[in-house]
Amino acid sequence: MSNRLTAFREKRSAMNEQVFALDHLGVKRFFNLDSNTYKDGALTGKQKELLGLVASAVLRCNDCIDYHLEQCAKEGWSHDEIIDAMNVALVVGGSIVIPHFRHGVETLNFLKEEGYFQS
Amino acid sequence: MSNRLTAFREKRSAMNEQVFALDHLGVKRFFNLDSNTYKDGALTGKQKELLGLVASAVLRCNDCIDYHLEQCAKEGWSHDEIIDAMNVALVVGGSIVIPHFRHGVETLNFLKEEGYFQS
Amino acid sequence: MSNRLTAFREKRSAMNEQVFALDHLGVKRFFNLDSNTYKDGALTGKQKELLGLVASAVLRCNDCIDYHLEQCAKEGWSHDEIIDAMNVALVVGGSIVIPHFRHGVETLNFLKEEGYFQS
Amino acid sequence: MSNRLTAFREKRSAMNEQVFALDHLGVKRFFNLDSNTYKDGALTGKQKELLGLVASAVLRCNDCIDYHLEQCAKEGWSHDEIIDAMNVALVVGGSIVIPHFRHGVETLNFLKEEGYFQS
Amino acid sequence: MSNRLTAFREKRSAMNEQVFALDHLGVKRFFNLDSNTYKDGALTGKQKELLGLVASAVLRCNDCIDYHLEQCAKEGWSHDEIIDAMNVALVVGGSIVIPHFRHGVETLNFLKEEGYFQS
Amino acid sequence: MSNRLTAFREKRSAMNEQVFALDHLGVKRFFNLDSNTYKDGALTGKQKELLGLVASAVLRCNDCIDYHLEQCAKEGWSHDEIIDAMNVALVVGGSIVIPHFRHGVETLNFLKEEGYFQS
Numbered sequence: 149m150s151n152r153l154t155a156f157r158e159k160r161s162a163m164n165e166q167v168f169a170l171d172h173l174g175v176k177r178f179f180n181l182d183s184n185t186y187k188d189g190a191l192t193g194k195q196k197e198l199l200g201l202v203a204s205a206v207l208r209c210n211d212c213i214d215y216h217l218e219q220c221a222k223e224g225w226s227h228d229e230i231i232d233a234m235n236v237a238l239v240v241g242g243s244i245v246i247p248h249f250r251h252g253v254e255t256l257n258f259l260k261e262e263g264y265f266q267s
Numbered sequence: 268m269s270n271r272l273t274a275f276r277e278k279r280s281a282m283n284e285q286v287f288a289l290d291h292l293g294v295k296r297f298f299n300l301d302s303n304t305y306k307d308g309a310l311t312g313k314q315k316e317l318l319g320l321v322a323s324a325v326l327r328c329n330d331c332i333d334y335h336l337e338q339c340a341k342e343g344w345s346h347d348e349i350i351d352a353m354n355v356a357l358v359v360g361g362s363i364v365i366p367h368f369r370h371g372v373e374t375l376n377f378l379k380e381e382g383y384f385q386s
Numbered sequence: 387m388s389n390r391l392t393a394f395r396e397k398r399s400a401m402n403e404q405v406f407a408l409d410h411l412g413v414k415r416f417f418n419l420d421s422n423t424y425k426d427g428a429l430t431g432k433q434k435e436l437l438g439l440v441a442s443a444v445l446r447c448n449d450c451i452d453y454h455l456e457q458c459a460k461e462g463w464s465h466d467e468i469i470d471a472m473n474v475a476l477v478v479g480g481s482i483v484i485p486h487f488r489h490g491v492e493t494l495n496f497l498k499e500e501g502y503f504q505s
Numbered sequence: 506m507s508n509r510l511t512a513f514r515e516k517r518s519a520m521n522e523q524v525f526a527l528d529h530l531g532v533k534r535f536f537n538l539d540s541n542t543y544k545d546g547a548l549t550g551k552q553k554e555l556l557g558l559v560a561s562a563v564l565r566c567n568d569c570i571d572y573h574l575e576q577c578a579k580e581g582w583s584h585d586e587i588i589d590a591m592n593v594a595l596v597v598g599g600s601i602v603i604p605h606f607r608h609g610v611e612t613l614n615f616l617k618e619e620g621y622f623q624s
Numbered sequence: 625m626s627n628r629l630t631a632f633r634e635k636r637s638a639m640n641e642q643v644f645a646l647d648h649l650g651v652k653r654f655f656n657l658d659s660n661t662y663k664d665g666a667l668t669g670k671q672k673e674l675l676g677l678v679a680s681a682v683l684r685c686n687d688c689i690d691y692h693l694e695q696c697a698k699e700g701w702s703h704d705e706i707i708d709a710m711n712v713a714l715v716v717g718g719s720i721v722i723p724h725f726r727h728g729v730e731t732l733n734f735l736k737e738e739g740y741f742q743s
Numbered sequence: 744m745s746n747r748l749t750a751f752r753e754k755r756s757a758m759n760e761q762v763f764a765l766d767h768l769g770v771k772r773f774f775n776l777d778s779n780t781y782k783d784g785a786l787t788g789k790q791k792e793l794l795g796l797v798a799s800a801v802l803r804c805n806d807c808i809d810y811h812l813e814q815c816a817k818e819g820w821s822h823d824e825i826i827d828a829m830n831v832a833l834v835v836g837g838s839i840v841i842p843h844f845r846h847g848v849e850t851l852n853f854l855k856e857e858g859y860f861q862s
Binding site: 291293296297300303304308 | 410416422
């Protein structure tokens with residue numbers, strides 16, 4: 149079941165290792181800060197993953213959309229809830245977001261094939 | 268208790284009336300579509316206002332931040348939850364978001380003076 | 387005569403069908419609103435397609451550029467007029483637009499191969 | 506009849522003089538290139554001012570919107586045509602463009618007071 | 625010698641205090657990370673302030689431009705070098721950067737009045 | 744040693760030729776202006792290439808990042824200095840820059856394979 153989502157995950161992992169191997173203190177701190185942002189706080193990690201998804205969509209970054217879509221699926225957001233969130237991004241960001249909306253819908257299909265959104 | 272938030276509300280209302288008076292069908296439809304986006308659906312209106320806030324913050328639009336901050340306050344998000352959401356925007360959008368983060372914190376102060384976040 | 391433009395059209399159609407199949411009222415309304423935007427009004431549809439092209443170019447979205455380039459060709463804009471419009475986008479948006487300018491020129495070549503811009 | 510549009514024009518002129526006084530060859534060439542962009546070519550200057558307006562609106566720059574609105578008025582675009590162009594920007598750029606749309610409508614009012622759009 | 629630059633500094637300081645008083649761990653870490661970014665590393669702090677200026681200019685944030693202009697002046701960059709850097713931002717970012725270029729030139733005037741760039 | 748960097752160079756050259764063949768005076772002037780921007784002036788060409796890299800990174804344009812990375816390598820910036828510059832872009836631009844940071848690190852690997860950064 150090879151697709152662009154699995155290819156993305158592998159490339160992302162491999163490159164993240166190389167980024168850490170650079171051993172640049174500021175870069176490593178930024179990556180850690182980024183991970184910690186989505187841990188439970190005043191908001192739950194689940195809530196914040198959805199915020200991260202919408203931020204990624206209006207800023208039109210497909211890799212970021214894919215990453216947060218998977219996290220949202222893992223956190224238990226339903227397919228309909230995710231689409232409703234992406235609709236907010238579409239209206240705020242305008243028709244320029246449409247290609248990224250289509251991309252996200254395709255990614256959701258890959259996630260479905262992997263067993264997410266079944267209940 | 269005059270401040271920039273009340274001035275913003277008045278200007279926004281007055282100009283919205285003028286926008287509707289233009290009687291451009293496409294523009295009116297867009298404004299209606301925008302309002303409907305934040306009504307209950309698969310996600311609640313409350314959840315979507317927080318998404319709108321984060322989208323506004325990463326796109327760095329102070330007027331949009333002010334509008335969604337007030338909506339978030341009305342919907343019952345706490346001060347701490349709003350800050351936690353804005354922190355997601357800060358990390359996704361970077362230090363270029365900082366002036367808008369400061370702006371949002373000032374707006375939250377105005378909302379506090381108006382009685383929000385008291386419980 | 388297979389190229390990335392025909393691949394784009396096919397993928398775009400297939401994904402648009404899936405987007406409509408989501409049956410999200412807000413999303414469907416936005417897509418309809420978007421289509422209606424380019425119909426004759428105070429400005430002609432032809433004029434508005436050129437505006438859509440320039441908006442797409444300064445916002446640096448290749449898929450949007452390709453879509454509007456084809457619409458501009460269909461509406462009867464000449465190759466020279468389209469390049470003159472893209473030059474406005476280049477100057478407004480700066481050298482960061484250059485890769486998208488090159489992309490657009492390649493797309494225009496594909497459109498030429500399909501018979502556009504012959505008169 | 507003092508308003509923010511006349512203040513903008515004065516500040517813009519004064520600062521442009523200072524920019525030229527810097528005597529930086531690259532900067533001066535860029536400013537000249539920018540002016541020449543809106544002269545008649547394959548497209549008329551009139552057509553290109555409308556493109557410049559839409560580019561400014563989706564990139565959300567109020568000063569640029571004000572400048573191009575005045576140029577569009579001078580070139581003979583009607584109030585309705587300008588609104589129809591700004592609607593394209595609204596749909597492409599999304600609700601984040603709304604504050605700039607309102608700003609543009611106010612600027613059009615100032616231009617009306619100055620005698621534009623009367624025929 | 626009251627001007628918008630001194631007003632900006634005061635407001636920025638006051639609001640930064642309020643941001644720290646929020647006591648949000650992620651926000652505080654981001655602000656610390658941001659400060660540390662401009663300390664000597666493989667590049668000097670002086671070099672990195674100029675990078676921060678250009679990044680702020682192409683992203684079109686006047687507050688960020690003002691902050692980095694002052695830091696660049698303090699680090700010893702000359703007026704001509706700063707203009708040459710801002711010209712890079714102008715060409716990369718396009719004519720949409722012009723209002724921010726004018727803003728930056730005015731800020732440089734305020735800095736001159738305060739005694740910078742005298743040698 | 745075929746990779747995406749060599750493919751990018753070839754495509755870029757071929758398309759630049761086609762852009763010049765359009766024989767649009769404004770476009771040609773913009774391309775010339777762009778090249779001249781990175782020549783020695785108040786700042787050295789070497790310094791300005793690093794500014795161009797950071798501007799490209801915060802604006803999230805992979806092709807522009809690749810181009811400026813190669814120029815930075817040719818101008819003699821070390822691997823560590825380039826990473827330190829990219830870290831500025833990461834902090835200013837936020838986590839949305841991360842995919843472009845990873846892309847840049849991969850490009851630096853290709854440049855290493857070509858013999859850069861050996862001393």
